[in-house]
Amino acid sequence: MSKRSPSRTPSKPWPTPKPKTAPNRVRFKLHVKLTDTGEVFTVPNCCRKTTVSELKTRIELIAGIPIEFLRLSYLDKVDLQDKTTVKRNNILPETTLTLSIWPYQGWPELVKAAVSGDIYRIQSAVFRHFVTLPQIPHRLFSALFISAHRGKLAAVCFLLEKGADIKGQTPSGRRVVHAAAASCSKRCLEELYAAGGFEDMPDSMEVASILERRSMQYLSYFQWKLRTVNMSLKHLMHLNELHPYQHFDSQQRTWQRGPYGQMYMVEVKQRDPIHLPKITSLRPSGSPTLSNVKTTYTAI
Known part of the structure; x- marks a missing residue:
């Protein structure tokens, strides 16, 4: 007599695994400490494929310092190369990078003076005895960029009186108004608007891509205010211009x-x-x- 084989229950299909995000596309934050002033900034939306040059471009608006004299290092004092990535330098998420200023031509003293907002320190840092005449406009613009980001209204007015180029740009295309909008310095933005800082400014979203929503609202408001200067609005419309129901x-x-x-x-x-x-x-x-x-x- 043959034994009856026990009935087998149909096996359940294996659950389909959820799609995982690629390791190179995972977003995280990086912290940056400015050694000259002791300030700490946070750079969001970083990934392993982010290059050092992209980090410096973001830090320019977050820290309010022009990109041409920024230096980044990690775990030691060796400068990170601009073309290398976060993965290449073995930078871990949520770690702190060291940010320093180019040590030549008195740039660290200029940054410290502009951050403090002291007019006498700014004047002595800009007009140094070893600074040649062609270097003064660049130093005035850099001090104005940093002071506008920190919201130092007195320093901004002083630098504008000394002839700082309000329409100047950094190598990445940022203006002084972008630095003031990044920190939501409304009083500085009003002073820059009165001095013509919003004239001939390109409407490029890539230039201000790091700005937050509130900062973009400040920029849009002053751009709209500039466009409506020469517009004349009628208080009362003629009856012929109204619709029948008006x-x-x-x-x-x-x-x-x-x-x-x-x-x-x-x-x-x-x-x-x-x-x-x-x-x-x-x-x-x-x-x-x-x-x-x-x-x-x-x-x-």
Whole structure:
């Protein structure tokens, strides 16, 4: 007598694994410490493929220091090469990089003076005895860029009086107004706007791609303000320019209770549409308004 083989239950299919994010595309933060001032900044949205040059471009707006004299190092004092990536330099997420200033031509002293906002220190750092005449405009622009980012209004006014180029750009294409908008310095932005800092500025989103939403709102506001300077708005429009339903104001008593309201259909909407049905009827203008309905006028 043959033994009956036990019935086998059908095996369940293996669950499909969820797609994982590639390791090179995982986003994380990096911290940067400026050794000359002791400030610590956070650079968001970094990945393993981010190059050192891209990091410096982001740090320019986050730290408010022009990119041409920035130096980055990690775990030692050796400068990171611009073309290398985060993965190449074995930089771990959430770690702190060392940011330093180019040590020649008095740039560290200029950065410290601009960060402090002290006018006397800025004047002595810009007009040094070894600085030649062609170098002064560049130093004035750099000090203005840093002071506008820190919100030092007195230093900004002083540098503008000394002839700092308000329309100058860093090698990455950033202006002084971008630095002021990155820190949401409204008073500095108003001073820069009065000095013509928003004139001939390209509307490029790539230039200000690191700015937050509030900073972009400040830039958009002052750009709109510049475009509307020469616009003349009429306070009252002529009757020939109005539409037929604009000849009379529906907020006036003569419109609500006079013969003009009878030319319109009254659409009565309930305040609670779940319990009460929608009612649409032709209501004369002089009839009283119910307390539990909302009345709107639409043209026939």
